[in-house]
Amino acid sequence: MVPFPLPVGRWGLSNYPVLTVLLNGGISNALIVLTVKSFIGSMITGSFLSPQFVMGLSGGLCAVLTMGSFRKVSGRFSIVGISVAGATANNIVQVLTASLFVKSMAPAAYLPLLLIIGEISAIANAYLSWKTLSVIGGKIV
Amino acid sequence: MPMKKNELTLFNRLDVLFLSIPLVVAFISLSLPKVADNSYVRVYINGRLVYEQPLEKDSVWRIESGGKYMSTLVVDGEKRRVRLVDSDCPLKICERTGWVGSGGIIVCVPNRIVVKVEGKEKSKEIDIVTW
Numbered sequence: 021m022v023p024f025p026l027p028v029g030r031w032g033l034s035n036y037p038v039l040t041v042l043l044n045g046g047i048s049n050a051l052i053v054l055t056v057k058s059f060i061g062s063m064i065t066g067s068f069l070s071p072q073f074v075m076g077l078s079g080g081l082c083a084v085l086t087m088g089s090f091r092k093v094s095g096r097f098s099i100v101g102i103s104v105a106g107a108t109a110n111n112i113v114q115v116l117t118a119s120l121f122v123k124s125m126a127p128a129a130y131l132p133l134l135l136i137i138g139e140i141s142a143i144a145n146a147y148l149s150w151k152t153l154s155v156i157g158g159k160i161v
Numbered sequence: 162m163p164m165k166k167n168e169l170t171l172f173n174r175l176d177v178l179f180l181s182i183p184l185v186v187a188f189i190s191l192s193l194p195k196v197a198d199n200s201y202v203r204v205y206i207n208g209r210l211v212y213e214q215p216l217e218k219d220s221v222w223r224i225e226s227g228g229k230y231m232s233t234l235v236v237d238g239e240k241r242r243v244r245l246v247d248s249d250c251p252l253k254i255c256e257r258t259g260w261v262g263s264g265g266i267i268v269c270v271p272n273r274i275v276v277k278v279e280g281k282e283k284s285k286e287i288d289i290v291t292w
Contacts, residue, residue, distance in 0.1 A: 123208030
């Protein structure tokens, strides 16, 4: 495969376990997975407490809370809908956090591309979560 | 998996509306006309203007703060575009943003750098470097 670096960040496919746990184990378990993923990941890459870490964690927390809220009104939203809502919340919060770091609203210029890429990732994550839960026979609670 | 009454589906019709909202917002903002007379390149660190030059002038400027090298601004006067290269930040998102022209913005969050191609001259506000 040809590497395909994004001009605005990374794909965010590692959020799929968080979505899977959210669907299967609820908000509190998803928050645990997200936090552990964030801390361990940043300590391994040496980015602990860096802007990258703060943006990732704040965006992730808002994504989980958003997805959890959409999950609560299930019957209306499908997994793709929940995942897209989470990705959108994540991108908006990351841009706002970045704005606080650089003391300018300039990061908003990245938002259109982030939203488009976020949708692609969100659909992929939704499929992976759905497939995982089907294969392991996990109940979507 | 047998479908139960309360079970989530992978996709439903409401998603089409839902998917379209961020996409519509994104495409509208991408298609907004850019102002043509943006002819100054400005570099801000921590929200403070530290460098300004006309877009028409070829140049390479080392961005430093407190003696620490951070990144390099390259201005291509002929093609009226700018980019950041050789940044010392971890993810290089500023470098991968590539060339931007009139109205363009490049952000390097770890270094608190914002590069803008905007408006008219206001070099009186610069506190550190002038060209």
